[in-house]
Amino acid sequence: MAVDYLDALNPTASTPSQCPAGFQTSAMIQLTNDESLNAFDSSGEETGGGSETSSLTSSKTSVGFGLTEVDSRSETDRDLKLSDHYVAEAMDGDGGRPPCLAGIKIYAKAQQEFERIRQAHRTLAPTGCTPQFCQSGRMTRTNETRVGRDRPLAEIQQEATDFLRECRDHGVIESDEHLQKRIDEALAQILDSSIVTTVTDVNGNQRIDLAGGTWHQTTEELEYGLRAAWRNSRRCIMRSEHQSLTLYDFRNVHSSHDMARAILDSMVEAFNRGHILPSAFIFPARLPGKRGPMVWNHQILAFAGYRMPDGSVLGDPANEEITNAIIKFGWKPPVNKSRWDLLPLVVMAENDKPCMMEIPLELQRTVRITHPRYQREFKELDLRWVLAPALSRLGFDIGGNQYTASPFIGWFMDAEIGIRNLADTFRYNSLPAIVQALSLSDDPSTPLDELPEYKRLVALSRAQAELNFAVYYSYMNEQVTMTDSLTSSMEYQNYDEEYKERTGFSLPADPYWIAPPQGSIISLWHRGGLPNYQPKPLICKHVQDPVKAWTRESPDFERSCDKTSSSISSSPSVSRPTIQIFFCSAGVSARKMATKLHATMRKRVCGITGSFDVRSEQPLNKLDLAATGEEDIIFIISSTTGRGAIPPNAQRFIERYQSAERMTSPPRFSCFGNGDSTYGDTYNASAKVVQELMVKLGCRSLFDDYFSGDTAVRNPDWESFNRWTDAIDHLVFGAPKPTKASSSPIESKRKNMLMADMPTAMLVRKEKRHPRGLTHISLNIGDLKCHEIDHIKILPPNPEGKVAEVLDALHLKATDTLPWHRETARDFFSKYVDLDEPFKTLSWCPGFDRMSSEQQELLRRAKARDVLTDGQMRRLIMDAIVESICKDMSSITPRLYSVASCPEHFRTDKVLEGGKGNVVDIMVKVNPGGRFSDTFLQQARLGDTMRFSLASPDVGKLIRAHEPSAPLIAVSTGSGIGPVRAILQRRFVDSSRASGEFGRLGTSGALSREPKRIEHAPVSEHRSGRSSAHRRRNSLGGESRLPGTGRRARLDARSARGSISLFAGFKDVDSELIEHLVQPAARAGLLDIVELTPSNPEKKRVQDRMLLPETRSRLAEKLKDPSCVVFVCANEVAAEGVFANLSLIAGEDVKRLLGDRYVEEVFRD
Known part of the structure; x- marks a missing residue:
């Protein structure tokens, strides 16, 4: 979307006088699906979207016009009618190019909502954004409103007037005559208490001027102001309860001791034995030139945080700083410190020293976190939390009055504790301990911090969900008021919709805070388009830190802090290395x-x-x-x-x-x-x-x-x-x-293997049954041994013809020894460097700096071989730069494959002359132009060599960790049949040993002779409940035979243990190869179910075959076996389908059910 069109739709973003006044114009409009389609003109070109806007919720399918979610179907015809002014302004803003109709509608609705907000809220505070910069992603914004600043007289008087008029609008003031009387009284009181000092205006500018004073608000006015401030709080999800807020009016309290006593006594009353009453405790408003009364604690109920000698924090790391300050003030922590020591309350009135007071016993009780399914584990974890949130370092800005000491109590939402306080890594970081205690990791033998990120995320997500449930369960069990995230979100959405229907605009909202941390599973997460504006009255932070404010006022306290710090700080006074x-x-x-x-x-x-x-x-x-x-x-x-x-x-x-x-x-x-x-x-x-x-x-x-x-x-x-x-x-x-x-x-x-020391493998077999099909190759890896499902990394050499061309261009002989390399020139260019990749720097190229940028770019993209064999370049190459040329070439990148054979199964004497060495099979999918799969293998002859390395992935280790007789469900697509074949061979070896036949049952015949066909079900038969494939191939306890086998593959009491259910999807051109690979296991009676699904016009997939009635019932029985293993080697889509279908069959999350017995190796096609 062009920038000029964005400006046309959102002129407030380019008008300085409009943006800072109270709207965060980078907030979003979120369209419904129908409207998103309408945001494109008839040519398909995007004419109204938000991919270029800077927005906190840009990932929430939003576009950037600064408003709330709009659904055109819910608007009346009157609302949909566009004003001529808005249409003309929209079409005039981008150089005459008219926007699409959807864009004009969006613009018009935006302007209408802005107007309604301005009319309803006479005073709008800055949101922190400017026409040039969006601060929606900042936790703390540079020009947000704060209590504690001296502000111009006119500004205070205007806010007082606007607030009293709002009180009249809402019936707090009963008549216009009384309103005028209250305005006159307020303006006079503000003027009488004004002083000349440095003031800060709404835009953050400072000057020497008359700072407005304070005025007395009636109890009714103050109570309405508190409730309105809560309603206007952009970060609170519980605003539907704002009318229930109770005022505790302590504006006549002027000593620190009386402040502390008033707060704690009222807290006990508001807690109400667990049936919490939302309450605010208000102390005198700040006078100009003064700091006002303040509370040191961030929350009245909070746990101490002690920095330990090893650098860790015992307790709550968020409270480490305030804990140190309270200790310096004189608090004596328990002799045996713990994670759950409640801090005392410290408050200070204006013109009085701070007072410290212990929390009453009624409020010292904590809620122990327990879990109905993991009672013992959670008891050992010893997690707990305070009874209620009581924020105490925020202030209220109401009608120009700044209430700097105004703690308020409410109740918790589950996620505040279960997903943030106890779970955040910078707080209690309890999730790793929960993972271990509840055995939630799929790889319990590996430390959590050493797991691959995707496995660690799964384990932490499970722990987070269990902890959040445990928190809510525990508070309900203790009969302490709490709400859950889903309920809170729905209540907020309902309240916001009712509010918008009544007023014509939505509540102000900061999406980062409003959406619960569970993310998109909470419906409110998708409402990122709520408008981000800030009316007054409001709740805000302080300009000053109360501890630092007292430090400046009391030099003696600062000196005592210096003395105390030496005894409690973990940092030594003498510098250490x-x-x-x-x-x-x-x-x-x-x-x-x-x-x-x-x-x-x-x-x-x-x-x-x-x-x-x-x-x-x-x-x-x-x-x-x-x-x-x-x-x-x-x-x-x-x-x-x-x-x-x-x-x-x-x-x-x-x-x-x-x-x-x-x-x-x-x-x-x-x-x-x-x-x-x-x-x-x-x-x-x-x-x-x-x-x-x-x-x-x-x-x-x-x-x-x-x-x-x-x-x-x-x-x-x-x-x-x-x-x-x-x-x-x-x-x-x-x-x-x-x-x-x-x-x-x-x-x-x-x-210790380096690239130069990598061993060499020899190609001893290459079988390709169709030009577009898989290639089955065998490699002799010499004395090295591997396991089934190991990985082999192959570095394919360059073709001899290309090597000869490069040697000729560099004036080198094949037998020349390169001084910087220990092998011959031919070996270097054949085995080590990729002749089809560009040079890394071209710093050696004569005259490169003098070339045009187009010529330089052509050389940077060209293959190294093409650069060197170019006639003009060949004339520039001198012996002196040959070494630089060689070192500037890219190394050959290894190609990774899974081993498709079991070493003990392979009869090497049938493949290798003399029977020496070890052979591994791999299945190669041909990628057109692929260095190994296409270029090398097309020209490769038996006896050609390549370098390789071996590695044992977690997949192979997991498969080999389970007992050989365990029932197995194996699923593959494409070349994924390779490791499945290796498992089949391993099972054949194990079963032969068990029967005493190993060594007598030759396998070479099964590998070499042409197999008899295993028939495939006609695709048209997939539509029926019982396909002919079942009648022909899957006896499932019946009398049918697998064609070409000498045994019946029955699923009965004798064959269920150790049986394998095989599901393979593949291209139709690979049918013959797949049958060839599966046939030996079928003859050996290892398979109870065989589902071979070639590609087909109906797009039926192998994973769907699991849901056929008889197959489904047999798989359900198999999954109940405590030793059953599932192995999936497939592309991403198939792997997801297998997981979904097996979960459906099992009746629960199959990965959770099986744990490390569900093994996946997912690859991309």
Whole structure:
């Protein structure tokens, strides 16, 4: 959408006098689906949308015109009629190009709603946005209204007048005569109490002027103002209750002691034994030039937060600062501190010192969080929370009066505690403990912070849901008022709709706060288009921090704080050496490792006298070597991105120091490289650069070189990382020298494998039954051994013809030895560099800087082989730049495949001459132009070689962890049949051993002979409840035979254990190959259900075959077996369908039911 058209539809965004007055014009209009379609003109071009607007809820399908959700079908004909002024203004705003009709309607409705809001609310405060900048995403906005500022006399008088007129509009003032009398009284009182001082106007400008004073509001006026301020609170979801707010009028209380007593006594009354009465406790309004009465606590009921020597916080981290301040003021925490120590209340009246008072016993009770299904686990977790929220550092701005001490109590919504207070990582961070206590992780043997992100998210989401339920259950059980998120959201939506129907506009709303943190499952989340404006009266923050205000007023308190801080602070008075931790990564692994290292170091230095200060982890760009000393230690975790590139969050560091002089007092350091060894010459390239730069600058390495992690072995490589931290522990802190972990020779070989040391595999079999079908290949991997479902990474060599062309262009012989590489020129260009990829920099290219930008771009995109064999370029190549050319080439990227065979099943003597070596099968889907699947395999001959590496993924480990006789449901699509075939072979080996036939049952015949067909169900028969496929192929306890087999595949009491139900989807051209792969298992009687589904015009999918009546009932019985395993190796759509259908069959979430017995390997087509 063009910017000029956006301005045409939203002129307030370009008019400074209109935007700051009270509307956040970057807020949203959210269209219904029908209106979204109408936002395109007849040509299909987008003419009214919001993808370019800056909006907090831009992800909520919204467009940026600043208003509420509009549904044209709910508007009357009168509302839909457009004013000539609005239409003319809309069409005139974008250079004469008329917007679509939907855009004009939106603009007109926007203007109508703006007008209604302006007429209803005489005083609108700034929302924080300006015509140039949107602050909707900020928690704290720069020019938002705050109590505690001195404001111009005229501004205060105008607000008082507007407020009293609003009271008249709502019947608080009964007549116009009484209204005029109240206005006259208010204006006189404001003028009488005014002083000359520095004032701040509504736009944040300061000047010396007459600051308006205060005026006395009647009890009825003040009560209406409080309720109106709650109704106008953009961040509160419970505003439907604003009329029930009770006023406790303490404007005659002028001492700190009486303030504290009044608050606590009234709190007990308002709590009402759990049946909470929403109440506000109001103390005298602030006078100009004064700070006003204030409350130190953020909430009256809150838990202390103690900073511990190891850097952790015992209790609530959000209250660490106020806890320290109250301790300095004189509070004595319990001798045995806990996570649940309630802070005392500290208040201070105007012209009086602070008063501290303990919370009454009636309010000290906490709600213990329990769960009906996990009673023992939650008892051990020992979670609890306070009885009610009582915010005490916010103020009310009502009619120009600023009530700086005005605590108010209400009740909690479940998510405030269950999803925020107890769950946020910067609060109590209880979710990891809940995951462990309730066994919610799919991989319980792996620490939560070492899980892949998607698995960690699943575990944390489960814990969050259980905790939120437990919170609500516990408050209801204790008979303490609480509301749940769904109810609160529906009540708010109902109230907002009623309000809009009555007034013609919606309530003000800040979408970030209004939508509960559960997200889109709460319907209110989708109403991001609510208008974000701020009427007065309002609730707002303070300008001053009350503790700092008292510190400025009382120098003696500041000096006592200095004395006290030395005894309670974890920071020593004498400077200590530091441990600083930095990371660089385009992903998350390096940062996760840095976070874990920080926690490890904090624990390690705890209690060691004269040890280190441990700084929080930061990106490497933040490292300032000039601020370090000889005793400091720098730890760096460095990942390598792309083809050896330095991550962006380290590039400025490299640029800043690569030409710097050697340091005179350099720190010590150690670097950990998080790389993938299959990428050869770029393996840990970033760590290598950082290591060399630090050494060049004179920094002293703790070890001979950087530590190498290898994501080709495991990702992330926590094992290598832990060995690094153990070595640090030994060298820096004197811990016992770590023992070297034992590992098999094969595993050790994998860990230390660099690209140049990768072994070679030989192609010994290539079978392709159709030009568009899968290719079945066998590789001899020599002495190395692998397991079924392992991964093999293949680096396909360049074709000999291309290699010969490049050698000729560089004037090299095939047998020439390259000085910078240990192999011949032919091997280098064949095995290591990708001739079909562009050069990395072209810094070697003669005259490159003098070329036009178009020529440079052409060279940057061209294949390396094409650049070198170009006639003009060949004339420019000299021997002196050959090395630079070679080093500028990209390395060959490995191709990853799943092993499709069981090593113990394969009869190598039938494939290999002499029977030496180990053979693995893989199924290759041909991608047109693919380097391995197409280019290499098309020309490959038996005996051709390629380099490779092996890795054992979690999928294979999970499958092998279960007992061989466990019932199995296996689902595959496309090349996913490969690992399924490996499982079938493993089951064949296991069953043969059990029967004593292993070694006598030859498998080579089954692999080599042409199989008899396994018939497929005609697609037209899929529409019937019982297809002919079942009659022919799936006996399901009946008498039918699987064609081509010598056994019946019956699902009865004898064959259910260890039986396999196979569902395979594939292209129709692969039918013969799939039958060939499945036939041996069918002959061996391993299969109880066989569903082979080729591609078909009706788009019937293999996962849908599970829902056929007899199949469904048999699968349901199978899923009830406590050892049943499901293995899915399929594309994303099929995997989701399998999960949905099996869940339907099981009657519950099948992944939750099976846990680690549900194994998925999902790939993209």
